[in-house]
Amino acid sequence: MTARPLRADAAQNRCAIVQAAKQVFAIKGANAPLEDVAREANVGIATLYRRFPTRDDLLEAVFADKMALYCQRTADAAELARTRPWDALSDYVLFILEAQAEDPAFTEVLIAPLKGSKLFATERRDYLRSSVKLVSRAKAGRAVRADFDHSDLYLALVANSGLIRTAPEAWRRLGAYLLEGFKAPGAGALPPAPKSWRRSTSA
Amino acid sequence: MTARPLRADAAQNRCAIVQAAKQVFAIKGANAPLEDVAREANVGIATLYRRFPTRDDLLEAVFADKMALYCQRTADAAELARTRPWDALSDYVLFILEAQAEDPAFTEVLIAPLKGSKLFATERRDYLRSSVKLVSRAKAGRAVRADFDHSDLYLALVANSGLIRTAPEAWRRLGAYLLEGFKAPGAGALPPAPKSWRRSTSA
Numbered sequence: 001m002t003a004r005p006l007r008a009d010a011a012q013n014r015c016a017i018v019q020a021a022k023q024v025f026a027i028k029g030a031n032a033p034l035e036d037v038a039r040e041a042n043v044g045i046a047t048l049y050r051r052f053p054t055r056d057d058l059l060e061a062v063f064a065d066k067m068a069l070y071c072q073r074t075a076d077a078a079e080l081a082r083t084r085p086w087d088a089l090s091d092y093v094l095f096i097l098e099a100q101a102e103d104p105a106f107t108e109v110l111i112a113p114l115k116g117s118k119l120f121a122t123e124r125r126d127y128l129r130s131s132v133k134l135v136s137r138a139k140a141g142r143a144v145r146a147d148f149d150h151s152d153l154y155l156a157l158v159a160n161s162g163l164i165r166t167a168p169e170a171w172r173r174l175g176a177y178l179l180e181g182f183k184a185p186g187a188g189a190l191p192p193a194p195k196s197w198r199r200s201t202s203a
Numbered sequence: 204m205t206a207r208p209l210r211a212d213a214a215q216n217r218c219a220i221v222q223a224a225k226q227v228f229a230i231k232g233a234n235a236p237l238e239d240v241a242r243e244a245n246v247g248i249a250t251l252y253r254r255f256p257t258r259d260d261l262l263e264a265v266f267a268d269k270m271a272l273y274c275q276r277t278a279d280a281a282e283l284a285r286t287r288p289w290d291a292l293s294d295y296v297l298f299i300l301e302a303q304a305e306d307p308a309f310t311e312v313l314i315a316p317l318k319g320s321k322l323f324a325t326e327r328r329d330y331l332r333s334s335v336k337l338v339s340r341a342k343a344g345r346a347v348r349a350d351f352d353h354s355d356l357y358l359a360l361v362a363n364s365g366l367i368r369t370a371p372e373a374w375r376r377l378g379a380y381l382l383e384g385f386k387a388p389g390a391g392a393l394p395p396a397p398k399s400w401r402r403s404t405s406a
Contacts, residue, residue, distance in 0.1 A: 152376075155366070159377055162365030163358070172394035173355075174362055181380030191375035 014051045014061075016041040021062045025105040030059060056119040059109055066106050067120055070099070071127045078133040085141030090179050092134060093156060097171040100157055101164045111157055144182045149193040152182065217254045217264075219244040224265045228308040233262060259322040262312055269309050270323055273302070274330045281336040288344030293382050295337060296359060300374040303360060304367045314360055347385045352396040355385065 006014065020041035024032045034055065038048045052058040073095060081088035100107040109119065135150045156178050163170040209217065223244035227235045237258065241251045255261040276298060284291035303310040312322065338353045359381050366373040 152380075155373060155376060155380075158365045158369050158373075159362035160365065162361045162363065166361050167397035167399060169394075170358060170361075170397050173358060173396060176393050177355075177358075177381050177384030180384035181382075190379050191372075193376060194370035194373050196370060 030105045030108040074127040074130040078130040081137035085138040085143035089138040101171045233308040233311040277330040277333040281333040284340035288341040288346035292341040304374045354396045
């Protein structure tokens with residue numbers, strides 16, 4: 001059986017809901033009430049649920065393009081790290097901090113889906129695998145300190161999540177400080193990365 | 204007219220409320236509903252308001268000891284910075300991050316009182332003045348980079364505020380990275396500190 005194309009008004013509703021969700025999520029985060037989205041889209045909540053049976057369905061529609069870009073950008077960084085490990089890693093760290101400052105809701109989707117959630121499961125596996133490659137190439141190329149850990153990318157995002165609510169532009173300065181720390185040539189051993197993070201971010 | 208000492212049961216109530224508030228604030232933050240505090244203390248909300256007419260009165264009672272310690276610790280660091288600027292600054296940064304991880308509610312009180320709030324106004328002026336001395340001595344002693352800014356202490360706290368909800372022990376690693384960045388000998392210029400912070404943290 002072939003899925004019937006949506007009737008014109010249904011397609012229009014779908015588009016209006018996605019646009020409204022972008023705005024509402026940008027202001028209230030990825031857990032904003034779906035009632036707010038329906039109201040902003042000028043449709044009933046029943047219509048919203050008919051088009052998007054779960055919040056995850058809506059999140060995937062809203063963030064599909066960004067997620068594709070994120071995966072591509074991570075794969076590119078991993079590739080660049082073969083020849084220019086420091087440029088690849090440092091540009092990537094600033095990219096993820098800036099992307100988060102510009103769209104905190106997207107970063108919520110990216111880093112904090114519930115355990116076992118299928119939300120962007122394929123894409124998340126994909127960019128995690130690339131970022132693990134990026135980090136191991138950066139380490140192999142001695143671009144970062146030996147005890148740099150893949151979870152330090154997560155540490156940077158979580159630290160930045162505190163900042164973006166207070167001063168949106170502060171990610172630049174945090175990024176500059178962290179990058180100094182990440183490469184820090186002659187420094188002593190770091191305190192270990194949180195155990196729970198080491199597990200959750202290994203690909 | 205001399206203030207009459209509290210009757211025994213009133214003093215007992217006061218003590219129970221402060222103890223209960225410590226627990227409730229530790230779990231729910233400094234903005235926790237005062238009804239929760241009253242319930243935990245086993246007193247009516249009217250009794251709570253009779254003893255502590257405003258939330259600030261209660262916060263000052265709960266955090267008086269910690270605030271005194273914080274002021275003292277900051278003054279000591281400023282003093283030590285005369286002779287050992289790097290030790291003074293680096294120990295102090297780790298102290299504030301650890302204190303925050305141990306008691307997020309206290310740090311809320313410390314860094315985020317409403318504009319014009321009189322909450323711990325004297326103490327906040329006091330420790331700010333000491334921390335400005337600490338930073339300027341650390342800079343004069345070339346212990347930190349020339350473009351280190353007093354507001355970077357605030358940056359560290361705000362970044363840490365994201366971490367402590369996720370992995371309580373991660374402050375150690377964040378602190379180590381930031382300290383590497385703060386001293387970073389030969390690095391390029393930093394992106395500027397957020398303007399609003401420069402104003403709000405100058406003593």
